[in-house]
Amino acid sequence: MTTETSLSPLALEPSWLPVCTVEDLPRERGACALVHGSQVALFRTFDDTVYAVQQLDPYSGAHVMSRGIVGTRGGTPTVASPMYKQVFDLRTGQCLDPVGKDPRHLLAYAVHVADDVVSVGPPVEPGQALLPDAVERGTG
Amino acid sequence: MVQPPSPRELVVVGGGMVARRLVDALRSRDTAGEWAVTLLCEEPRAPYDRVALTSYFTGRDPDDLALGGQEIWDDPLVTLRRGVAATAIDREARTIATSDGRTLPYDSLVLATGSYAAVPPVPGRDLRGAFVYRTIDDVAALRAYVENLRDEVGRPLRGAVVGGGLLGLEAAGALTALQVETTVVEFASRLMPLQVDDGGGEALRRLIEALGVKVRTSTATSKIVGLLGRVSKMEFADGPGLDVDVVVFAVGVRPRDELAREAGLEVGERGGVVVDDSCATADPAVWAVGEVACIGGRTLGLVAPGYTMAEIVADRLLGGEGTFPGADLSTKLKLLGVDVASFGDAFAAEAGGLEVVISDPVAGVYKKLVMSDDARTLRGGILVGDASAYAALRPMVGRELGGDPAAYLLPEGAAPAAAGDLPDDAAVCSCNNVTAGAIRCSVTDAGCTDLAGVKACTRAGTSCGSCLPLVKRLVTTELERSGVEVSNALCEHFELSRAQLFDVVRVQGLTTFSEIIGRHGNGRGCDICKPVIGSILASLGTGHILEGERATLQDTNDHVMANLQKDGSYSVVPRIPGGEITPERLIVIGEVAKDFGLYTKITGGQRIDLFGARIEQLPKIWKRLVDAGFESGHAYGKSLRTVKSCVGSTWCRYGVQDSVGLAIALELRYRGLRSPHKIKLGVSGCARECAEARGKDVGVIATDNGWNLYVGGNGGFTPRHAELLAEDLDTEMLVRTIDRFLMYYVRTADRLQRTAVWVEDHEGGLDAIRDVVLEDSLGIGADLDEAMAGHVEGYEDEWAAALNDPEKLRRFGSFVNAPDQPDDSLAYVNERGQARPATESERAGGSLLIAGTTLEVRR
Numbered sequence: 001m002t003t004e005t006s007l008s009p010l011a012l013e014p015s016w017l018p019v020c021t022v023e024d025l026p027r028e029r030g031a032c033a034l035v036h037g038s039q040v041a042l043f044r045t046f047d048d049t050v051y052a053v054q055q056l057d058p059y060s061g062a063h064v065m066s067r068g069i070v071g072t073r074g075g076t077p078t079v080a081s082p083m084y085k086q087v088f089d090l091r092t093g094q095c096l097d098p099v100g101k102d103p104r105h106l107l108a109y110a111v112h113v114a115d116d117v118v119s120v121g122p123p124v125e126p127g128q129a130l131l132p133d134a135v136e137r138g139t140g
Numbered sequence: 141m142v143q144p145p146s147p148r149e150l151v152v153v154g155g156g157m158v159a160r161r162l163v164d165a166l167r168s169r170d171t172a173g174e175w176a177v178t179l180l181c182e183e184p185r186a187p188y189d190r191v192a193l194t195s196y197f198t199g200r201d202p203d204d205l206a207l208g209g210q211e212i213w214d215d216p217l218v219t220l221r222r223g224v225a226a227t228a229i230d231r232e233a234r235t236i237a238t239s240d241g242r243t244l245p246y247d248s249l250v251l252a253t254g255s256y257a258a259v260p261p262v263p264g265r266d267l268r269g270a271f272v273y274r275t276i277d278d279v280a281a282l283r284a285y286v287e288n289l290r291d292e293v294g295r296p297l298r299g300a301v302v303g304g305g306l307l308g309l310e311a312a313g314a315l316t317a318l319q320v321e322t323t324v325v326e327f328a329s330r331l332m333p334l335q336v337d338d339g340g341g342e343a344l345r346r347l348i349e350a351l352g353v354k355v356r357t358s359t360a361t362s363k364i365v366g367l368l369g370r371v372s373k374m375e376f377a378d379g380p381g382l383d384v385d386v387v388v389f390a391v392g393v394r395p396r397d398e399l400a401r402e403a404g405l406e407v408g409e410r411g412g413v414v415v416d417d418s419c420a421t422a423d424p425a426v427w428a429v430g431e432v433a434c435i436g437g438r439t440l441g442l443v444a445p446g447y448t449m450a451e452i453v454a455d456r457l458l459g460g461e462g463t464f465p466g467a468d469l470s471t472k473l474k475l476l477g478v479d480v481a482s483f484g485d486a487f488a489a490e491a492g493g494l495e496v497v498i499s500d501p502v503a504g505v506y507k508k509l510v511m512s513d514d515a516r517t518l519r520g521g522i523l524v525g526d527a528s529a530y531a532a533l534r535p536m537v538g539r540e541l542g543g544d545p546a547a548y549l550l551p552e553g554a555a556p557a558a559a560g561d562l563p564d565d566a567a568v569c570s571c572n573n574v575t576a577g578a579i580r581c582s583v584t585d586a587g588c589t590d591l592a593g594v595k596a597c598t599r600a601g602t603s604c605g606s607c608l609p610l611v612k613r614l615v616t617t618e619l620e621r622s623g624v625e626v627s628n629a630l631c632e633h634f635e636l637s638r639a640q641l642f643d644v645v646r647v648q649g650l651t652t653f654s655e656i657i658g659r660h661g662n663g664r665g666c667d668i669c670k671p672v673i674g675s676i677l678a679s680l681g682t683g684h685i686l687e688g689e690r691a692t693l694q695d696t697n698d699h700v701m702a703n704l705q706k707d708g709s710y711s712v713v714p715r716i717p718g719g720e721i722t723p724e725r726l727i728v729i730g731e732v733a734k735d736f737g738l739y740t741k742i743t744g745g746q747r748i749d750l751f752g753a754r755i756e757q758l759p760k761i762w763k764r765l766v767d768a769g770f771e772s773g774h775a776y777g778k779s780l781r782t783v784k785s786c787v788g789s790t791w792c793r794y795g796v797q798d799s800v801g802l803a804i805a806l807e808l809r810y811r812g813l814r815s816p817h818k819i820k821l822g823v824s825g826c827a828r829e830c831a832e833a834r835g836k837d838v839g840v841i842a843t844d845n846g847w848n849l850y851v852g853g854n855g856g857f858t859p860r861h862a863e864l865l866a867e868d869l870d871t872e873m874l875v876r877t878i879d880r881f882l883m884y885y886v887r888t889a890d891r892l893q894r895t896a897v898w899v900e901d902h903e904g905g906l907d908a909i910r911d912v913v914l915e916d917s918l919g920i921g922a923d924l925d926e927a928m929a930g931h932v933e934g935y936e937d938e939w940a941a942a943l944n945d946p947e948k949l950r951r952f953g954s955f956v957n958a959p960d961q962p963d964d965s966l967a968y969v970n971e972r973g974q975a976r977p978a979t980e981s982e983r984a985g986g987s988l989l990i991a992g993t994t995l996e997v998r999r
Contacts, residue, residue, distance in 0.1 A: 019956060019957045020956045020957055024956050025956065026691065026692070026951065027692070028664070028689075028692040029691065029692050029699075029951075031951075031953075031955075031956040032954070032955050032956065033955055033956050033957050034955045034957055034958050034961070039955075039963070039965070042956065045664070046664050056965075057708075060706060060708075061707075061980070062706065062707050062708030062965075063708050063963060063965045064696070064704070064708045067696040067699065067700070067704070067755075068667070068696070069665075069666065069667040069670050069671070069692075069693075069694075069695065070664075070692065071633075071663070071664055071665045071666035071667060071670060072633075072663040072664045072665070072666065073632070073666065074632075074663075075663075077664075078666065080666065080667035082695065082696035082704055083704065083706075083708075085667055087666070087667070099596070100595075100596030100597075
């Protein structure tokens with residue numbers, strides 16, 4: 001587990017919300033957090049990186065993404081919707097396998113881990129590539 | 141993508157299959173949102189699968205006839221107006237008047253009004269008990285009439301179908317399914333005069349008469365005689381009359397072109413809106429598609445050319461240049477269980493044709509190929525009784541067959557596989573107009589690697605499915621040809637197949653995913669390989685499925701030991717072995733359901749499903765059930781589900797063995813056994829088979845001397861009857877044989893492969909499996925026995941185990957930062973006294989919502 005030594009300036013902004021510790025998240029599974037009234041799915045991958053995407057599954061309309069199976073496609077960390085098995089890139093929310101449907105993407109949220117506390121930030125603008133944590137740590 | 145400020149208005153009149161296809165085609169191509177579509181659908185329901193209408197009689201719900209992808213109606217650019225008919229077209233003003241008194245403007249208008257069932261002008265056609273056969277409502281009215289009348293008169297009913305064509309035989313099948321003694325009356329000299337020749341008609345008559353349906357050909361109905369306003373007798377131009385209680389007219393369809401006529405559009409000599417090969421009428425804003433269109437001087441009553449027309453209009457509306465290529469009138473049907481196919485120049489109308497005929501009245505088969513004069517090129521054919529060669533032959537029409545044509549008419553299995561040589565432009569799927577080339581391309585260029593991928597990519601085989609065997613062969617051939625050995629790799633993380641992986645894990649004694657993927661795979665797995673390994677480890681008895689890292693392998697159902705439902709809530713099914721339950725326990729289930737506000741439904745497996753549980757409620761529900769002596773029913777697992785039983789010799793007058801006792805023993809023996817797919821068992825106490833055991837993976841039927849054992853049955857998408865594995869077994873031998881059969885299946889089947897397909901794919905088929913489990917031909921009998929003994933001994937209730945482990949219970953919080961706060965996205969409405977998930981529009985309305993389960997009222 002990588003530990004950051006200093007708080008990112010972003011984490012001081014009011015839109016950031018501490019939601020749990022890394023240990024609260026089971027490794028290679030997801031959990032849902034309430035962030036300013038929105039449901040956000042958090043995932044802790046094998047290398048202890050934490051990702052956050054919307055909990056709403058765009059294909060079924062149910063709030064279930066955190067219950068999907070975590071894995072990899074190539075080197076990309078992924079989650080598969082537990083409902084109809086579409087696969088998404090955890091870093092960007094991009095749909096990697098729409099299972100025969102039109103691709104629909106997930107909103108990805110910025111995540112910051114400091115002193116073992118996981119904070120969720122604002123949604124990442126589509127196209128704004130990777131989250132800082134994911135870039136620094138890669139996916140192992 | 142920029143959407144034009146106001147899309148142009150397209151009005152589609154008609155709500156049939158072709159109208160639906162037009163909407164699908166337009167919406168999938170019109171990515172810029174150029175058109176807003178309004179569909180006027182006279183029937184009170186969305187377009188449905190009219191071709192499958194007769195299946196309504198085999199117990200299906202009208203909803204089962206729904207065409208796939210209902211989310212199209214949620215598209216903001218699509219408006220479906222059910223129960224609204226168009227009453228007049230004003231071409232000048234470009235408006236259309238509707239039956240609910242509105243006037244809709246259009247920029248383009250598509251007539252897809254279809255046909256109505258023709259009724260011949262015979263006296264008495266208006267009597268009660270005379271029906272047509274066209275819509276769900278027709279079929280429902282027919283069924284209600286038959287059932288009520290039978291109750292009233294208290295004797296079996298007699299019925300007649302006027303018309304021995306395709307629709308008439310469908311209707312005869314429907315009457316037969318309603319246990320009506322049926323006569324088919326056909327004016328022509330043979331059945332299905334438009335599709336088959338005299339030889340085929342004769343074969344068809346024999347096959348149908350063998351099913352108890354009487355056939356009168358060359359017979360003209362002259363009058364229907366009524367009694368008290370009700371059908372009672374038919375009279376004919378020649379021959380004796382016929383006493384009947386119900387008459388179905390199925391003499392053909394007529395295009396519903398009245399709107400077009402009144403609007404001054406040209407109609408064909410025999411009806412139908414005249415269109416050119418782009419489906420356009422003389423008015424550039426009006427199009428016609430499907431059965432109402434008169435194209436090339438004729439109307440076409442099949443769905444495939446209708447779909448083609450729909451695609452053409454969608455293309456043209458977006459500026460395309462598509463034209464109608466001419467209709468392929470080939471048909472393949474199963475009527476009353478009899479295969480009939482007709483394709484190409486079936487009647488050898490073209491000069492100089494040679495006919496190759498095989499007629500076997502004993503086997504009930506008639507097959508004819510029409511060849512060119514040099515006997516090389518296939519022109520058409522007729523297949524009655526066995527149409528298995530249809531998929532391979534139809535795409536070959538107009539091409540050299542290669543080899544002896546007669547070889548194609550030999551029984552199934554003996555026919556050569558033509559698929560490999562099929563030319564690229566040969567149409568393989570005529571419903572969706574997919575060529576062999578397109579299928580090959582989806583493999584070579586689009587990178588599809590299996591049948592499912594090719595179906596999604598090309599839509600081949602997604603409508604009627606009759607071409608699927610051919611599609612599969614093409615895909616396999618193409619994969620092999622492109623050098624990819626047809627891989628049996630599980631997924632990108634494992635090169636091994638499930639069976640190989642099972643052996644490796646078992647022999648090397650591996651117990652964790654990290655070890656397994658570290659030694660035999662790469663990456664960190666996915667939703668394909670993780671559940672497979674979770675299942676393998678569980679089958680090998682490595683302990684609780686949620687222990688340590690194993691929890692990460694489970695699909696959500698196994699992960700929370702309940703069944704995920706469409707809204708994200710779960711359902712809970714306690715085990716009720718053999719379907720036997722005491723009143724006290726029944727009351728407990730009722731009380732739990734009441735206290736948690738759960739929707740309850742009896743399942744097909746003789747137990748009770750409790751729906752609408754939120755994730756944080758699951759442990760509380762289990763606690764109540766476990767305290768009352770229940771355990772997990774494993775409804776969520778790829779594992780043993782239930783052992784269904786009839787009441788057996790204990791109570792039944794006819795029972796010869798104690799089927800309930802055996803079912804309970806078997807269910808307790810195999811409960812919790814993880815397997816490649818779900819497993820269902822059934823036990824019937826006598827040959828009447830009330831437990832429907834032959835529809836199960838393992839079916840046991842009592843005989844006077846013991847038990848007969850059947851294997852490889854299933855319901856579902858491709859229903860199959862189990863086949864006899866062994867006869868007259870005593871109970872001990874029966875159990876040992878089932879032990880070995882199941883364990884052998886668990887070890888060697890593919891991922892998500894049910895027993896039916898496993899048996900079929902097993903080298904040597906059922907005979908070879910019989911050798912393994914009864915004769916121990918592989919010498920693994922003792923090993924299989926030991927493995928099953930280990931399973932039985934190691935069984936523990938997963939729910940109780942989780943309740944006793946705080947670490948496992950942690951995962952059942954709703955939110956990691958608010959574990960007890962209910963998910964407020966769940967919303968329910970009351971229906972028939974119980975909660976059900978609210979629909980999108982009910983949610984939007986807001987005020988309809990009630991506290992369905994124990995959720996707070998949302999306002």
